[in-house]
Amino acid sequence: MIAYLLALTLGAAQPSQASQTGATAAVPTQAAGAWLVSDVTVIPADTDEVLPHRSVLIRDGRIVRILAPGAKAKVRGATVIDGRGKYLVPGFVDAHVHIATEGAIRDSKNPAIAALELGQAHEYDRQVMLAFLKAGVTGAANLGGGARSDEDLLWLREEIAAGRIAGPQLYVGKRINGPRAAVAPQPAAAVPASKPDAPTTAADGAAAVRQARERGYDFIKPYQFLNRQTYRAVVEEARRQGMITTGHLPELGCASCADRDFAFAHPMDNIAHSEELTRFARIGSDLSPRDLEALADAVAERKIAVTPTLVTLKTIVGMYVQRAVPPVPGDWAMRVDPVTRLDWTPPANRYLSQAFRDQDGADTFSAGYDFARVLTRQLWKRGVPLTVGTDASLPGLVFGVSVQQEMIELREIGLRPIEVLRAASINAHRLFDPQAGSGAVREGGRANLVLLDADPLADIHNVAKIAGVFAQGRWLPMAEIDRRLEAGRAFEQGLSRQIQAHPADH
CATH class of the missing domain: 2.30.40 (Urease, subunit C; domain 1)
Structure with a gap:
């Protein structure tokens, strides 16, 4: 009462x-x-x-x-x-998300979406932030977006911290990518010329990191189409600037691309998908157990953390097999806003396109998901820090509740409930904000907390039974x-x- x-x-x-x-x-x-x-x-x-x-x-x-x-x-x-x-x-953290904002709407390539009248009160942004809190998500790491979307998020981060908007603590990442090269041997002269948002030289890559630091980004997301020298420069400059790196492993198979040894010789702090490791295992093999062991060992030896995003792979497989977006849990379907819902339907949803189905290797998506689950279990057994990430709002994955879905995925591959909670909170805090405490429910810690009506250690599904949250101490x-x-x-x-x-x- x-x-x-x-x-x-x-x-x-x-x-x-x-x-x-x-x-x-x-x-x-x-x-x-x-x-x-x-x-x-x-x-x-x-x-x-x-x-x-x-x-x-x-x-x-x-x-x-x-x-x-x-x-x-x-x-x-x-x-x-x-x-x-x-x-x-502890409050949950989505360690890999692409947050829809009003800035993202204005960045849309669809002129009708870009022209939507949104008003002046950031009501769209407020609704998205509340969806996170409804699921107990009090922290979210955005792994790159368009220019306006990033500006919106940097603004939202400060508004939330000041208590003017209710939402999770935001960590805003800058994606740094290169122009896509043909995955085949080619002379260096054939590589496209550098652009400010697609560096092709070490100097430009390092400069991009410094610019991100000056603008106030929290971390760097190296993306897979950076060539060998630029990828190395981005990772090393980020380390010099005190910024963590979480992103994609570099592309393989072209003259300017990295190779497996190079990627692990110049490691990021965190790999943003277990699927990235699966991609590395596919080169010249059929996802063999030997590749699985070698990749797990390489990650553990280099002390790299991993955000598996298993629910992302599962959802993509579901769209490939069922030719439809998987159903959203419970009553969360009503939380899908009309712009996102439009992005989930053809032709915007590329996962339901014939071109997606016709790509090489599409018929092995299910095998890739199985491999990623076994690989993630091997990473866990080796003590690799795992975090919970979702890649929302990928079609079928709703902001907030998708974190709970990924927690269930980790439980199903063998993690104990307390280890799932740790992946969803402590490990993410250690990755994105190591100077601000562990994220644990301890004296002196930040009050980003979830009050549950049932014991999550008895059943991890109880993380959905939320009485309320403390977000930024409120x-x-x-x-x-x-x-x-x-x-x-x-x-x-x-x-x-x-x-x-x-x-x-x-």
């Missing part, structure tokens, strides 16, 4: 930003204050321990005290949240998140009407 009354009180404390326009954009969602989660089971996640009947004091965005059972503390001014029968865990009960999402439905319906008014343009 206490929790219900608190939810009503907190929900009434601020008007829904999603339903406001113009001047309300500067109003904080809720000022960072003080809360006491009483009599809750704490799962810190940085160890295997479970701490029952604790009371957790949160103030000004930090976990101030974790009180032992029966201990008393001065909590004057703190709002009490009833934690009986509930579980407090408490949002699920009832309030749902209310704000519902308040934004009118805006999304307006987008649908705009899209339906120009069907020929799609």
Whole structure:
């Protein structure tokens, strides 16, 4: 009953930003204050321990005290949240996502989409951010987008940190790629000339990293079409600038491409897909166990972390086999906004195209998914740090809930539930923000937390049973998140009407 009354009180404390326009954009969602989660089971996640009947004091965005059972503390001014029968865990992090923003809409190659009237209150962005929080995702690493999309995200990152928009802590990556070369031997002169956004020389690659650093990006995403010298320069300059690298392994098979040995001699901090390793295993082989062992050993020896994105591969296989976008879990289908839904349908959805089905090796997609699952298990057994990433909003993968789907994928290949929680939180914090603490539920840590109604260690599916979240130290009960999402439905319906008014343009 206490929790219900608190939810009503907190929900009434601020008007829904999603339903406001113009001047309300500067109003904080809720000022960072003080809360006491009483009599809750704490799962810190940085160890295997479970701490029952604790009371957790949160103030000004930090976990101030974790009180032992029966201990008393001065909590004057703190709002009490009833934690009986509930579980407090670190907030989840999507370590590989491509966030849809208003900037991405304006970047769209579809003129009808680019011309959508979005208003001035960033309502589209607010809805996307709330979807993450609804799934317990309090951190998200964006692995590259267009120029306007990146600018939008850099702005959103600061708005969220200041409490003016409710959302996950954002880590914004700069993708650095080269022009695609023919995957066949060719003279160096045949490589396309360098462009600012597609460097082909070491000097230009290093300069691109420095520019990203100056602009305020959090990390670098090297992409696979960088040639050998530029790839090395990007990785090494990022290290000099104190920026982590997570991305694709370089392309193989052309005169200016890297080879397997080169890629592991100049390693990134994190490989963004297990599929990248599967691609390396395909060169001159048929995904043999020998390749699997060699790749797992190389990753472990170089201390590279991996974001498997198994649910991404599974979804792509599903589209290839079923010729349709896989169903979205539960009631999350209603959270797919009309612009994203359009991107999921032909002709925008390339995974449903005949050209996709006709490409070489398409009939081995299922084998590639199986190989990636076994490879990920081998990485885990070797102690390689795994993180949870989704590649949303790839067709079929919704922002937020896709993190829960990937957590289930990791559980199914053998990780214990506590290890899945660690991959979804601790490991991501260590990768993207190592100077800011571990991300565990520990005194002094940031209050990015999820309050669950059931034990995730008994069944990992319980990560979907969310009572509320602390995002940037601010408490949002699920009832309030749902209310704000519902308040934004009118805006999304307006987008649908705009899209339906120009069907020929799609």
